[in-house]
Amino acid sequence: MMQHIEQERLRFEQQRRLIYRIAGVLGVLAILYAQCINFIDPSSSYAYRAIYALNHIAFAGVCIAVVWMLRRQHIPIDRIERLMLVIFIVQSLGFNGIVPAIFLPSPSAMLIDAIGDDIWFLLIICVLAVHLYDVRRGALIAASVFLVSFGIVMIQLARWRLIGVDAANSQQVISIYLMAGALLGFLIVLSAYRAQAERLRTGYELMIHMAYTDTLTGLPNRRRLYEELCRLIGMADRYGQEFCVCLFDIDHFKQLNDQHGHLVGDQVLCAIAQTALPHLRAVDHFGRWGGEEFAILLPQTSLSDAQMALDRVRMALQAINLADVPTITASFGVAEYLPGDTSESILHRADQSMYLAKTTGRNRIVVDGDVEAGLRYAHR
Template sequence: MVHRIEQERRRFEQQRRLIYRIAGVLGVLAILYAQYSNLIDTHLSYLYRAVYAINHIVFASLCVLIVWYLARQRISVERLERLMLVVFTLQSLGFNGIIPAVFLPTPAEMFIDAVGDDIWFLLIICILAIHIYDIRRGALIAIGVFVASFAVVLVQVVRWNMLGVDMANSERVVSIYLMAGALLGFLIILSVYRAQAERLRVEYELMTNIAYTDALTGLANRRRLYEELNRLIASADRHGQGFCVCLFDLDYFKQLNDQQGHLVGDQVLCAVAKTVPQHLRAVDHFGRWGGEEFVVLLPQTHVHDAQIAMERVRLALHTITLPNAPVISASFGVTEYLPGDSSEAILHRADQAMYVAKTSGRDQVVLHGERLEAWRV
C-alpha cells in the first residue's frame, strides 16, 4: 500500500513538472506578445512602456529559469509553486493593479485592461493559493489577494466618481470584479467539498485495506480470501468455470519460532509472501489464512494443472535463504470445485489433503482423494 502510494506520488510529481514546463514556455510566448503590443501602442507614455518593458524582461527571464530548473530537477515542485505564488501576487498587485491605476487615466482604458488579462491573472493566483495550501489557509490567501486588488480598483473608481468621469465604465469594472469574486467564492466552496470527499475516500480505502489485508505480510487476509472464494463459486455456478483451491502449511514452523524466536518466524512469513506470487499467475489469489497457513485460489484451472503450479511454488520455497533459518518447505493440499460446493466444503477438502501431506512426509503436494483413502486405511 505504501509502495503504491509512493509510486502515485512520483508519477503525479512528474506530471506537474511537465505541466509547469509547458506553462513556462507558453508564459514566455505570452510575455513576448504583450511586449510587442506594448511597443506598437504609441499612445501610451514612454515611462509606462519602459516600466512594462523592464517587467516583461524580468518575468520572461523568471519563466525561462523555472523551465530550466524543472528540466534539471534542481527544485522541488512544492517550493516552485510557493515561489510562483509570491511572484504572481506581486505581479498582480503591482503591474495589474497599482501601476495601471496610476498610468491609465480613463475608466474605459482600465475596463479594457481588466477584461483583457487583469482579472484572469488574479483568479489564477487565487486558484494556485487554494491548490498549494490547505483549504483554510489557501482560502485566506486567495481572499486577501483578491480584496487587495479590488481595493486598488475601488479607490480609483471612487476618485472617478468624485470627478464625475465616465460612470458607465466605472460600474463595468466594479461589476467584473464582483463577478470574479463570486466565481472565487464558488471555487472555494468546491475546493472544500472536494477536500472533504477526498478525505472520506482516503479514509475508506485505508479502512478497507486494514480490514482485508494481513498486517504482517501485506497479503489478502482470511476475510478477503473468503470473498474471492465465494465470487469464484458464484462464477462457477453461473458460467461453469471450474477452479481449484490450495491450502499449504509451512513445515516445522512452530519449532522455528520456539528455537529462533518470533522475529525470525515473521521474516520467514514475509519471505514466503514475497516469493510465492512470483510463481503464480496474475489472476490467481494468494493470501495468508492464519498463522503459518496460506491459501491459493486458482481460477479456471484443472486440478492437475493446479498440482503442477503448486509443485512449482513448493520448489520456489526451497530457494528462500534467511539468516538463522533452515530450508523452508511446506505441505500442500489441492482440491477442485465440485458443483454445489460451499466455501466451507471445498476448504475442508483442501485442508484434508494438506493434512495428508503433513502426516505422510511433509514437503509435498497432495490432491484430495489421491492418497486420502490409503491414509484412512
C-alpha cells in the same frame, strides 16, 4: 504497496515538472508578444510603456529561471510552485492593479484593461492559491489578494469621482469585480467540497485496504480470500467452470519461532509471500489464511494442473535462503470443486489434504483423492 505509491508519486512529479517547463517556455513567448503590443501601442505614455517593458524583461527572466530550476531534481517542486505563486501575486497587485490605476486616464480605460486580462489573471492566481495550500489557508490567501486588488480599484474610482473625471464606466468595473468575487467564492466552496470528498474517499479506500489485506505480508487476508472463493463457487454453479483450492502450512514453524524468535518468523512469512507470488498466474488468488497457513485459489484449473503449478511453488519455497534459517518447506493440500460444494465443504477437504501431507512426511502435495487412501492406510 508503499513502493507502488512512491513510484506513482515520482511519476506524477515528473509529469508536473514537464508541464511546468512547457508552461514556462510558452510564458516567455507570451511575454514577448505582450511587449510587442506594448511597444507599438501609441495610446499609452512613455513612462507607462517603459515600466511595462522593464516588468516584461524581469518576468521573462523569472520564467527562464523557473524552467532551469525545474530541471534540478533536488529542488522540491512544491517550493517552486509556491515561489511562482508569490511572484504572480506581486505581478498581479503591482502591474494589474497599482500601475494601471496610476497611469490609466479614465474608468473606461480601466474597464478595457480589466476585461482584457486583469480580472482573469487575478482569478487564476486565487485558484492557484487554493490548489497549492489546504482549503482554509488557500481561501485566506485568495480572498486577501482579491480584496486588496479590488480595494486598489475602488480607491482609484473614488479618486476619479472626487476630481470630477467622467465615471460613467465605474459601475461596470465594480460589477465585473463583484461577479469575479462571486465566481471565486463559488470555486473556493467547490474546492472545499472536493477536498472533503477526497478525504472521505481516501478514508474509505484505506478502510477497505485494511479490512482485506494482511498487514505483515501485504497479501489478501482470510476475509478477502473467502469472498473470492464464494464468487468462484457462484461462477462454477452457473457456468460449470472448474477450480481448485489449496491450503498450505509451513513445516515446523513453531519450532522456528521458538529457536530464532518471532522477528525471524515474520521474515520467513514475508519471504514466502514474495517467493510464491511470481510462480502463480495473475488470475490466481494467493493470500495468508492465518498464522503460518496460506491459501491459493486457482480458477479454471483441473486437479492435475493445480498439482503441477503448486509443485513449482513448493520447489521455490525450498530455495528461499535466509541467514541462520534452515530450509523452508511446506505441506500442501488441494481440493477440486465438485457440484454441490459449499465454501465450507471444499475448504474442509483441502484442510484434510493438508493434514495428511503433514502426517505423512511433510514437504509434499496431497490432492483431494488421496485423502481416503491415506486414512485407510492410517487405520491399518
